[in-house]
Amino acid sequence: MAFFEMVKTALKTVVSRPATILYPYQPAKKTSLTRGHVTIDESRCISCGTCQRKCPAQAIVISKEAKTWQIDRLRCVVCNSCVDTCPVKCLFMDTQYSPPVTARSVEIIAITYVKPLKVEKTADKPEKKEEPGK
Ligand code: SF4
Ligand code: SF4
Known part of the structure; x- marks a missing residue:
């Protein structure tokens, strides 16, 4: 019976349309x-x-x-881990795929210059009072 199941699957695969597309020639x-x-969004990165x-x-x-x-x-x-864990939510997952390449080049490494925001202090330390006689 397994043989007939296999033949059925093989014939179905031959006559049906391919399950994949010719990306990037066809849009994904x-x-x-x-x-x-x-x-x-480099302006918000800390x-x-x-x-x-x-x-x-x-x-x-x-x-x-x-x-x-x-x-x-x-x-x-x-994997989206960086997008999920960024504390100021300045990372996003764009739906556009990166263009396909055949070799590692500098264009593959995207470099962004950031201006880290200054983290403001919420509470000042209490000033020390000098004790008399010291
Ligand atoms: S850059 Fe972000 S999405 Fe890519 S592997 Fe690292 S954590 Fe995952
Ligand atoms: S704030 Fe900048 S450095 Fe921190 S997780 Fe977000 S993108 Fe990364």
């Missing part, structure tokens, strides 16, 4: 939940480094000295 199907590529620490692929590198946020799109596995 997308929904609002499609994970294309990570983007950043350079906290959370996205770098949470990235399982080590695709994000932040330099506080150079004030840069960079992502290696060939390393990124589009």
Whole structure:
């Protein structure tokens, strides 16, 4: 019986349309939940480094000295972890896929210059009073 099931599946596969498309020659199907590529609103980034620490692929590198946020799109596995954990919600998942490439090049690594926001202190430390006789 398994043989007939296999023949049935094989014949069905031969006469039906392919389950895949010829991307990028044919446009990919997308929904609002499609994970294309990570983007950043660099004006809101506070350079906290959370996205770098949470990235399982080590695709994000932040330099506080150079004030840069960079992502290696060939390393990124589009897991959405950085978007979910950014404390100021300045990372977004764009539904547009990155263009296909055949070799690693500098264009693959997107570098953004950020201006880290200053974190304002909420409470001042109480001033020390000098004790008499000291
Ligand atoms: S993108 Fe978000 S998580 Fe990453 S350093 Fe900037 S503020 Fe922090
Ligand atoms: S989507 Fe995932 S793999 Fe890609 S940069 Fe964010 S955390 Fe890293």
